Amino acid sequence: MIESLARDVSQELPADGLTHATEAVIETCDVQLGWSFAPADGPAAGPATSPCCGSAIALTSDDGTWLLIALCDLDSARRLTRALFAMDDYDDVMIEDTADALNEIMNVSAGVFKSHRDRRGEKLSIGLPTYLDGDETACRPSDRVARSSRLLCTDDDACIRVIAFWREGSDSGRLHA
DSSP states (O other): OHHHHHTTEESOOOTTHHHHHHHHHHHHHHHHHOOOOEEOSSTTOSOOSSOEEEEEEEEEOSSEEEEEEEEEEHHHHHHHHHHHTTOOTTSOOOHHHHHHHHHHHHHHHHHHHHHHHHTTTOOOEEOOOEEEEEOGGGGSOOHHHHTTEEEEEOTTOOEEEEEEEEEETTOTTOEEO
16 A cells, blocks of 8 residues: 555655654654654665554645654564553454554644644644555555655664555646655
């Protein structure tokens, strides 16, 4: 899905879009989980040995649509789910719990992103998050998608890849990253 979105991506992303998306996820995880994420070295860094999952959410304005995506390996997703829902380490994490947790993190992150963009005069409406489920290749995006993304990791190797796309106005086939 993500690679198909990137097919018509241009190099132009509105000012600070990826930075604001990254900051939104960092702030959300810090407040909600007490986890400190920081950018990892290199866009291609990160886990590639586990199935991948994530969440996507759209934010719309009169000028276009932002699509924010957060992807993580299954181990990171389970750890995030346990932390968000105050589960014990030995508790089984069901896929429904993981979907709820990742969607909640994206929904709150979208609110933080909206606040960042509002300070730039951009008025956005937040859509509903959608859970994404894939294989290990989804956590290793192509170079084209990697340019629109930032990998964030904690000191104990929980990682999230944040991706930002911009679709201008009524030209729904043109994405900017």
